[in-house]
Amino acid sequence: MINNEDKKSDCMPVNAELINKIKPNMPDMSLLYELSDFFKVMGDGTRIQLLWALEQSEMCVGDLAVLLNMTKSAVSHQLKVLRTAKLVKAHKKGKNVYYALNDSHVKDIFERALEHICE
Numbered sequence: 384m385i386n387n388e389d390k391k392s393d394c395m396p397v398n399a400e401l402i403n404k405i406k407p408n409m410p411d412m413s414l415l416y417e418l419s420d421f422f423k424v425m426g427d428g429t430r431i432q433l434l435w436a437l438e439q440s441e442m443c444v445g446d447l448a449v450l451l452n453m454t455k456s457a458v459s460h461q462l463k464v465l466r467t468a469k470l471v472k473a474h475k476k477g478k479n480v481y482y483a484l485n486d487s488h489v490k491d492i493f494e495r496a497l498e499h500i501c502e
Contacts, residue, residue, distance in 0.1 A: 429453070430464065433462065438484060438493055441481050445479070
């Protein structure tokens with residue numbers, strides 16, 4: 384299965400059987416790039432603070448701005464990034480837009496990551 388024509392590595396396999404076992408299960412590169420982009424979004428301290436707050440409760444932009452000592456504009460910008468990444472969702476109540484985590488997957492990812500660093 385290891386094809387020398389496609390070979391870009393400058394290494395010879397130590398365990399070709401293992402490589403041949405794993406290679407067919409490797410995700411498509413486009414999917415891995417999407418995963419990388421996901422972690423880039425999660426890799427910002429301000430966005431992590433927003434996610435942590437939204438894990439606690441649905442909140443409007445103004446309350447998030449006060450909680451994080453930021454401007455509404457800065458909070459709105461970061462929430463747009465989180466919405467684009469499908470990490471948060473929004474709905475309007477009267478004059479305010481309220482944000483919440485998009486689904487339980489986001490909460491699970493956030494909690495697992497926090498658990499990991501607290502080990």
